[in-house]
Amino acid sequence: MIELKSINKYYQSEAQSFHALKHISLKVERGESVAIIGSSGSGKSTMMNIIGCLDLPSTGEYWLNGENVAGFNERQLADTRNHTIGFVFQNFHLLPRMNILENVVLPLAYQRIPTKQRKEQAVECLVRVGLQDKLNMYPNQLSGGQRQRVAVARALVAKPKLILADEPTGNLDSNTTEDIMQLFEQLHSEGHTLLIITHEKEIADRCARAIRLQDGELVEDRLNSTVIPKVIACA
Amino acid sequence: MLSLYEIFRLSWLSTRKNGMRSVLTALGLIIGVAAVITVVSVMDAFSNRITAKFESLGNNGLTLSAYTPLKHQIQGRLTALKASDLDIIKRVSGVRHITPVFFPTNGAIKSNGYESFSQVYATTEYYQDVNQNYPTQGRFINRTDNLKRRKVVVLGVDTVDELKFHDDPIGRYVQIEDEWFKVIGVQQRKGKLFGLSQDSFAIIPYETGRSIAGYHKEPQFFVQFSVADLNQLEPIKRHLTREIRKNHQLSKGQQNDFKLETAEQMMETFNSISEGVTFVLIGMVGISLVVGGVGIMNIMLVSVTERTREIGIQKALGAQPTNILLQFLVEAVLLSVTGGALGVILGLGLGQLVELFSGIENIEAPTWAVLLSFVFSATVGVVFGLIPAAKASSLHPIEALRFE
Ligand SMILES: Nc1ncnc2c1ncn2[C@@H]1O[C@H](COP(=O)(O)OP(=O)(O)O)[C@@H](O)[C@H]1O
Numbered sequence A: 001m002i003e004l005k006s007i008n009k010y011y012q013s014e015a016q017s018f019h020a021l022k023h024i025s026l027k028v029e030r031g032e033s034v035a036i037i038g039s040s041g042s043g044k045s046t047m048m049n050i051i052g053c054l055d056l057p058s059t060g061e062y063w064l065n066g067e068n069v070a071g072f073n074e075r076q077l078a079d080t081r082n083h084t085i086g087f088v089f090q091n092f093h094l095l096p097r098m099n100i101l102e103n104v105v106l107p108l109a110y111q112r113i114p115t116k117q118r119k120e121q122a123v124e125c126l127v128r129v130g131l132q133d134k135l136n137m138y139p140n141q142l143s144g145g146q147r148q149r150v151a152v153a154r155a156l157v158a159k160p161k162l163i164l165a166d167e168p169t170g171n172l173d174s175n176t177t178e179d180i181m182q183l184f185e186q187l188h189s190e191g192h193t194l195l196i197i198t199h200e201k202e203i204a205d206r207c208a209r210a211i212r213l214q215d216g217e218l219v220e221d222r223l224n225s226t227v228i229p230k231v232i233a234c235a
Numbered sequence B: 001m002l003s004l005y006e007i008f009r010l011s012w013l014s015t016r017k018n019g020m021r022s023v024l025t026a027l028g029l030i031i032g033v034a035a036v037i038t039v040v041s042v043m044d045a046f047s048n049r050i051t052a053k054f055e056s057l058g059n060n061g062l063t064l065s066a067y068t069p070l071k072h073q074i075q076g077r078l079t080a081l082k083a084s085d086l087d088i089i090k091r092v093s094g095v096r097h098i099t100p101v102f103f104p105t106n107g108a109i110k111s112n113g114y115e116s117f118s119q120v121y122a123t124t125e126y127y128q129d130v131n132q133n134y135p136t137q138g139r140f141i142n143r144t145d146n147l148k149r150r151k152v153v154v155l156g157v158d159t160v161d162e163l164k165f166h167d168d169p170i171g172r173y174v175q176i177e178d179e180w181f182k183v184i185g186v187q188q189r190k191g192k193l194f195g196l197s198q199d200s201f202a203i204i205p206y207e208t209g210r211s212i213a214g215y216h217k218e219p220q221f222f223v224q225f226s227v228a229d230l231n232q233l234e235p236i237k238r239h240l241t242r243e244i245r246k247n248h249q250l251s252k253g254q255q256n257d258f259k260l261e262t263a264e265q266m267m268e269t270f271n272s273i274s275e276g277v278t279f280v281l282i283g284m285v286g287i288s289l290v291v292g293g294v295g296i297m298n299i300m301l302v303s304v305t306e307r308t309r310e311i312g313i314q315k316a317l318g319a320q321p322t323n324i325l326l327q328f329l330v331e332a333v334l335l336s337v338t339g340g341a342l343g344v345i346l347g348l349g350l351g352q353l354v355e356l357f358s359g360i361e362n363i364e365a366p367t368w369a370v371l372l373s374f375v376f377s378a379t380v381g382v383v384f385g386l387i388p389a390a391k392a393s394s395l396h397p398i399e400a401l402r403f404e
C-alpha cells in the first residue's frame, strides 16, 4: 500500500538547510498496524506528513496504492487526503466554530455526497466512538478524550483505507488513552491500515510492527511477536 | 464540495463572531453607500418637485435679464438692461403681459418689533398676470399706486406669518427702509420651490421702489413677460434677441449681454446643476467603494492569518484550494453586502431626516439606487476579497497546521 523509496527531506530555513529525513525506504502492506517511534525531532511527523500527502519529499519516490505521488497536482493531493487518508492529530485539530456533527461531516462536504447521506454517515461514526449524545455540542465543551474521539470519527467518516495518527494519545491521560487505543485496535481488526506515531512503549507494543527513527534515519524495523500481524493478502 | 448553504453558514458564523470588528470594517462602505442613497433620494425628490413646479408655471413665461460674462465680471464691467428694452418688448406682437421687476432693498421688513428678511420686489400691476398669482385678501398694487408712488405693499403668506399680525393684516403698516408702507393685499400661497418658500416676499409699486432706492442710479431690473400663443414662443425669442442686440449696440460676433429664458430653460439649468451633482456623486461612490474595499481586504487578511490553522485542518481533511477560495470570497461578499445593506438603511433614515427638517417632500430612494448599491457592494467584496481568499487557498497545509 505504501512504498517509500530512498526519501530525503530538507527544510530550507534562512540560508541553512536541515536534513530531516535521510534515505528512508519503507514498505507497508495493506492491513498492517505500524508504530513509528523515536525521540522528539527525529523526523516522525515529517515522514507521516509525506505519507499523508500533506507534504512532498525533496528527493526519492513515494508510491501510494501503486501511484507515484510526486506526479500529483494540488487537486489530486487534496483528493487523496480526502478519500484515502484519515488523520488524527495530537492536539485534535477540531474546528472551534463548528459543532461536533459538522466537524465530522466536513471531510464528506468536500465530496459529491447528498447532504442527508453525509449526516447519516457522520452520525454512524459518532455512534461508533460513543458520542451520539454530543452531536450539537462544540469542541470546547468536550474533554480531551472526547475531542480525540470526535477526531477519530472524523478520520473514519470518509471510509479511508489508511489511518495516520500523530501522537494521538499525547495529550490524554491513561484511561482515555486506553479508550482511544481500543478504538484503533478495532479499526485495525476491521482491515484499516494504521500508522501511529507514539512516544509510549505500551502503545508501540500493541502494534504488530514498530519502526524507529533517529536523526532522520530509519534505524530499526521489527515485528512484534505478541501481536498477530493482520495482513490482508490482497483486497 | 461544500454546499453554498454550508459556505454561507460558515461565513455568517465568523462574521457574527467578529460583530463589532465587522461593522467597523464595513464602515467605509456603510457611510459611502449611505451618503449616496441620501443624496440620490434628496436630488430625486428635488427634481420631481421642480419638474412639477415648472410644469405648473406653464411654459409661456419668459424672463429677460442682464447677463455679464465671467470675463467681464472679473474686469468689473457689469452690464444692465436699458429702460428702452422694455419698450422694445412691448412693441413685439404676441407678447401679452409684461412687467419690469427690481429689488429696491435687501433690508428687513419690520412690524411691531418683528422682522422679516423677505425679498422686496418693486414691480407693476402686470406682475400678477405674468406670474398667474393673485391676492386672496385685499387687492394687488395698481396703476395709480405706481404713478403716485404710494407707499403700499402686498405680502406673501409666509411674510405675514413672520411679522406675526394677530388679526387681519390688511390696513396694517410695515416698515421698509425707514418708510411706512400700508399692507393692501396678501397673495395666494405658491408653496415651495428648491425647498425654499415661494411665499416670502413683499411687493411694492415700481416707482415707489425707485424712490426708496434713490433716483441717482438706474435700477438693475429684469423683465418678466408672457406670450399669448405658445407656438409663437421661439419666433418671438429670436425676434427679441435680434432687437435687443441692436438696442445694446452689439456688433456681430459679440456675446449677448442679456439672457432670455423660458421656464423650461431654467429647468434645464437646474438639470445641468443636478448632473454636476451626479458627477460629484459618482466620484464619491468611487472613493467610498475603494476605501470600503481596502477596509474589507485588510480585515479579510487578518482573518486569514487568524484562521491559518483552521485552513490547514481543512486542507488536511481534503479541502480543495477552490473550496477555501470560495469560502473566504463568500465571507468578503457577505461582509460587503451587509455593509451595503446597513448603508442603504442609514441612507433611507438620513433621507427621512432631511425630509423632516428641510420640508422637501416625498424623499424616497429610487429603486435603481438601492439595487446599484447592492451590486456595487457585492462587486467590492469580490474584488477586494480576492487577494485574501487567494492567499488562504494557496497556504501550504503543513505550514498552516504548524502556525501558532
Ligand atoms: N517546517 C519546518 N521547517 C524547518 N524545520 C522543520 C520543519 N518541520 C520540522 N522541522 C525540523 O525537522 C526535524 C524533525 O521534525 P519532526 O518531523 O516534527 O520530528 P518529530 O515529529 O519526530 O518530533 C526537527 O528538528 C524539526 O525542527
Ligand SMILES: [Mg+2]
Binding pocket: A044, A045, A046, A166
Ligand atoms: Mg512530531
